[in-house]
Structure formats: structure tokens, C-alpha cells
Amino acid sequence: MKITFLGAAEEVTGSRYLVEHENINILVDCGLFQGPEIKQYQKDQFLLDAKKVDAIILTHAHIDHSGYIPFLVKNGFKGKIYCSQGTYDLCSILLVDSGLVQEEDAKESHGTAQPLYTKRDAEYSLRFFQVVNYQTPINIGKLKITLLPSGHIIGSSFVIISDGNNMVTFSGDLSGFNQFLMKSPTLLQQTDFLIIESTYGNKLHEKVDALKILAQIINATIAKSGTLIIPSFAVGRAQTILYCLSKLKEQKLIPDIPIFLDSPMAIRASNLLCHFPQELKITALECSNIMTTATYIRTAQESKALDKSDASKIIIAGSGMAEGGRVLHHLKHFIYDKKNTVLFVGFQVEGTLGYDLVHGAKQIKIKNNVYDVHAEVKNLDIFSAHADYQEILKWLESFQSKVKKVFVTHGQPEAAESLKHKIEERFGWSVVVAQYLQSFDLQ
Numbered sequence: 001m002k003i004t005f006l007g008a009a010e011e012v013t014g015s016r017y018l019v020e021h022e023n024i025n026i027l028v029d030c031g032l033f034q035g036p037e038i039k040q041y042q043k044d045q046f047l048l049d050a051k052k053v054d055a056i057i058l059t060h061a062h063i064d065h066s067g068y069i070p071f072l073v074k075n076g077f078k079g080k081i082y083c084s085q086g087t088y089d090l091c092s093i094l095l096v097d098s099g100l101v102q103e104e105d106a107k108e109s110h111g112t113a114q115p116l117y118t119k120r121d122a123e124y125s126l127r128f129f130q131v132v133n134y135q136t137p138i139n140i141g142k143l144k145i146t147l148l149p150s151g152h153i154i155g156s157s158f159v160i161i162s163d164g165n166n167m168v169t170f171s172g173d174l175s176g177f178n179q180f181l182m183k184s185p186t187l188l189q190q191t192d193f194l195i196i197e198s199t200y201g202n203k204l205h206e207k208v209d210a211l212k213i214l215a216q217i218i219n220a221t222i223a224k225s226g227t228l229i230i231p232s233f234a235v236g237r238a239q240t241i242l243y244c245l246s247k248l249k250e251q252k253l254i255p256d257i258p259i260f261l262d263s264p265m266a267i268r269a270s271n272l273l274c275h276f277p278q279e280l281k282i283t284a285l286e287c288s289n290i291m292t293t294a295t296y297i298r299t300a301q302e303s304k305a306l307d308k309s310d311a312s313k314i315i316i317a318g319s320g321m322a323e324g325g326r327v328l329h330h331l332k333h334f335i336y337d338k339k340n341t342v343l344f345v346g347f348q349v350e351g352t353l354g355y356d357l358v359h360g361a362k363q364i365k366i367k368n369n370v371y372d373v374h375a376e377v378k379n380l381d382i383f384s385a386h387a388d389y390q391e392i393l394k395w396l397e398s399f400q401s402k403v404k405k406v407f408v409t410h411g412q413p414e415a416a417e418s419l420k421h422k423i424e425e426r427f428g429w430s431v432v433v434a435q436y437l438q439s440f441d442l443q
Helices: 038-043 069-074 085-108 119-128 210-223 237-250 264-273 284-293 300-306 327-334 353-358 389-396 413-427
Strands: 002-005 016-021 024-030 055-057 080-083 129-131 138-140 143-149 157-162 167-170 193-197 228-231 259-262 314-317 341-344 363-366 369-372 376-379 405-409 431-433 439-441
Touching: 002 405, 024 143, 024 157, 069 085, 069 119, 080 085, 080 119, 080 143, 085 119, 085 129, 085 264, 119 129, 210 228, 210 237, 210 341, 228 327, 237 259, 237 264, 237 284, 237 314, 259 264, 259 300, 264 284, 300 327, 314 327, 327 363, 327 369, 341 353, 353 363, 353 376, 389 413, 405 413, 413 431
Parallel strands: 024 055, 055 080, 080 129, 167 193, 193 405, 228 314, 228 341, 259 314, 341 376, 405 431
Antiparallel strands: 002 016, 002 439, 016 024, 138 143, 143 157, 157 167, 363 369
8 A cells, every 4th residue: 555645744734645555546535725825735736636536535524624525526536435424414514615615705806716616516526425334344446444433523533444464544633532522532453554643742731620711711701791702613613612501501600691603504513413422422411402502593694683782692603713704703893892702712723813813913804904802812722622642642552563654644843743752752653744745655
């Protein structure tokens, strides 16, 4: 087998790995690059003839792992896209939304940009998906592929590929062991080669009471008669925040103030959550409570109406790095007033509006307009669905035999290098920080 890193190399976005064996070409993940590098990499298109790709295997549905699929189909891909049921259900939401966003962005550019693909392209690409059950191997040529639950989001999977001589495992996005909603990742006992993410390869999540801290932030904002804005990723993070808010209300740790989920995509993803009880650690009743914690805001008119009210409230809106979506409209209306709070609940890529805000920006630009920042800005990584380096090392301890080589991906250079050294010191394995377009023969 041969592997080439077509994305997520010294980056936290654009996961794409090409696996070649004899006459078979398989992509593990097919993600969009997001953030400041997007134009550079999207300009490269794919550096690979879509017609020569035999199959795609998805670790999970997040757009930085799946979002390039409609473009590949549009350009001649005719193979199958294998994934879990949860990943297919979420891709049915995320890819179509991605197509719509690109169409809207193209319109706003007044002809200076074209969408990579449209909503119709995304809908068509769903015809190529084929659902695979966990722990049920499939064969593509002489390669055997198996998916195992990874606990990151609904449907997320470890992808294991074997050619009969060597086994290579892709971690996708690896979760920690103490998530609010998801069960812990499957513990693996062996692999010859491992591709592992490193988003938090140089960081530790705070060992604190997340519910207590969230309650403190909410109550401090309410004491000022302010509004709390939570930019959130629609899949995984929004549902986790809703769960925490339901617990805080249940325990009467926060007042019974209005909570709004202002993201059509997050609403659809939330409605899927309780359909996968086997992947969740919460009870059916707790899952049901999540669905009733917030008022769902479905239309643009309803969203705009939220900004006209001065009453204290909590608004959860996309996107998680404040790079688009309805949260931008809320920031324009609430960022100027010191009584309000903006709470980020996940990793912020450098170059994004979210990154600027959590690093103390005093002014921000939204749609060519400049806004002064007076609202309090907070960032809580404790809600991240990515493992920190201690949790990654804990997961690696389950392997009962030496891994021939580990490839570190999906992390900023300093995070990837830090994780590389930690794995070398702890296990004595050979570790490489993969670079963009770098190839390796897996012997």
C-alpha cells in the first residue's frame, strides 16, 4: 500500500488521504479546506483525476472531512462512498447546506467567484453513498475495510484498511473519554500503521466543572441584563451545549431565561441525535430533554427578530468560528455592548473571526463594516470533542503490539510536532509529521 497526504497535513482542515494498492485508488475522507487557506488549496482543485478514484471511505460527516465529495462527483467520480449510517444521515444535511452556502457566496461576489458545487450537485452526490455497519468488513479489490465507532460525533468511525499483509488505521477526529453525549472511542489492539489527528497535540483540556463554569458565565451575563451569544458548530457541539443547558435548568443553577437555537442545520442535526442511542452515553429521557431545551429558530425573519429584543437570552447560532451564518448578524447587534457576552466553545483556526475575537480584537469587520468590540469574549475548550494529548496517549496505550509507523496529521505544526515527540518518548515508535502531498510506501 501507498499513502499520499492530500490534506490535513500541518493543518486542522481539509482531510484527504489517498491509499493506493495495485490498481485500486481509495480516498479516506474528502474534506474541504476551511479558513484562511481555503482559496489557495481550492485553487489546486484536487491534483487527482476524479475518474481514477475507485472509492471513498469517510471517517465522519464534518465538512472538513466530507465537503469536497460533490465536487469530485461533479468532475467524474463514479465509485461508491462508504460510511456509517450516522455519517450518511449527517452528510445528507451538511453537504446540501454547503452547496447552498457556496451558491450564496458566489452571488455576493457579483460574478467574481463560482461555487465549487451547488445544492443540486450535493443532492446528486448522495446517490453514491453506501452505508456500512460497524465491525462488518467490506472488500474493495484486495483491500478489506472495517469501520469502528470513534465517539467524536454521531456516525464517526475509525477506518481500518488491510491488504492481507499490513493494516493501516485512520483515527479521523479522535474524541476524549469523558464526552457529555458520546460514548468513549473504541479501544484498538493492533495496527501496523496509524494516521492520527493532533488538533490538541500540545494542549490539555482544563480539568474543571464545565457545567459550573457555564452557569457562572450565564449568570454573570444575566446580572448585567445582557445576552449570551454562543457561536457553535451545528453538528456535535450545538447538541452538547443544549444538553448542558438542559442540565443547568433542571438543577436550577440558571434562571429560566429563553434559549434559542438559531441554526436550521443544527436543528436538523439535533433531530437526528436520539435515533442513535447505541452511540450515546445519555439516556433516552436525557436525549428527549435536549430537544425541548431551546426554541428552534427556522426562518431568517425569526432570527432577525431576536436582535430587536433587549431581554436577557441565550442564542446558539452557527458558525463555530464566526466565519459565516446567522451568528454574524447577532454579533453586529450585540458585540458593541459590554453587558453582553460572546462565548466560543471550540477550537478557533488562525485567520478566522473567532480567532481574532478570542485573542482580544478590539474591532472586527463583518461584511465590510467595522464594529467596536465591547462585549465580554470567552473561550471554553472544555466542550471540545477532540482529545487532548493526554487522552490521545491514553488511547494509544490500548495497542498491544508496536506500531511500525505513526503519521501525525490534522494539527497546526507546533501541535503536530509536540504530539510526535510525546508518542516517541512514551512508546518508542517511529513517528512522522506528514506534509502536504507527501507519499509513503507502507511496507
